[in-house]
Amino acid sequence: MHPAGLVQAGMVGFAPSFVKIQRARPAVAILVSLAFGKQGEGSERGGPVGEAQTGHEVHQQHEKLVRALADQHALTVVQGEDESIPDEAFDGLMERAQTLMAYEQQMPALLAEPERVRSEKVIFWSWRIQSAVAIVLILAFRLLGYSDGWYALVVPHLVATFFGWPLKATVKNHLARRTASIALHAMGVLLVLIVLGVLSPWFIVALVIGWAFVGTVAADGQEAGK
Structure with a gap:
């Protein structure tokens, strides 16, 4: 009741x-x-x-x-x-x-609170994992002699993930930020597939749209947390 x-x-x-x-x-x-x-x-x-x-x-x-x-x-x-x-x-x-x-x-x-704690863990690790993915790609470029042009795609991804490190989960915003953090992994997979040549460079458009979605949802969570 x-x-x-x-x-x-x-x-x-x-x-x-x-x-x-x-x-x-x-x-x-x-x-x-x-x-x-x-x-x-x-x-x-x-x-x-x-x-x-x-x-x-x-x-x-x-x-x-x-x-x-x-x-x-x-x-x-x-x-x-x-x-x-x-x-x-x-x-x-x-x-x-x-x-x-x-x-x-x-x-x-x-x-x-239980759901908020789960969201906090997802948010904390998702952005750091994607930072690690970007760093590994950059190191691979150097070791394997990839074209420097790919840096223009991977470095912004790396910088953007750093902005997610301070994100906090509150009662009001944790669901929005968890959604953004999960979507971030899709962006990471898309980035790797594009860089490895599995997907056409045209999918960079999808990557940009995806990042716009992640940024918007994370920003909505920022407003909800106030």
């Missing part, structure tokens, strides 16, 4: 006693309502992400926080039967509500 559904379902059990807390301490009503009303906020911002967790682990932690809030709410109701809520119970309820709100703001980033 979606996190919002879990919390909203839990509110059904809170409703009668929640009215008492509203009467006794209006601030409780405001802040706890915020805890239930801000479901899913932060899906665009994301939050600080630590070690990657599976989606199941993230939802388990969310359910744990919801239960903790429900338990504290029940305790607060019991202690406030005389219409006077003890400060400790009130503070505990607020603390759990704020913890739940903060976690829900981080959930989109936490759920995306």
Whole structure:
């Protein structure tokens, strides 16, 4: 079930006693309502992400926080039967509500983290591998006495791959940059086949178009990451 559904379902059990807390301490009503009303906020911002967790682990932690809030709410109701809520119970309820709100703001980033980590590895190695491919081709030109004209094709490829080395994968841009990084390998294969004479030099046009695609997608990822 979606996190919002879990919390909203839990509110059904809170409703009668929640009215008492509203009467006794209006601030409780405001802040706890915020805890239930801000479901899913932060899906665009994301939050600080630590070690990657599976989606199941993230939802388990969310359910744990919801239960903790429900338990504290029940305790607060019991202690406030005389219409006077003890400060400790009130503070505990607020603390759990704020913890739940903060976690829900981080959930989109936490759920995306495993895929982001995979994308980060693809991005990191793809650009460096293609730099190595270009360097090997240049060394082969020198050793085998290839025409210097091929440098005009391979050197730009090498320089362009260096620009991809600093690329980072964020929650927002990792899919775009992973796509660009995978497409980069196709450009490398195309480059090698052209240089070895397997493909006609006319395929240089396809190489240029491919690089335009890679550059555009990587740039879109740059904008998405802001």
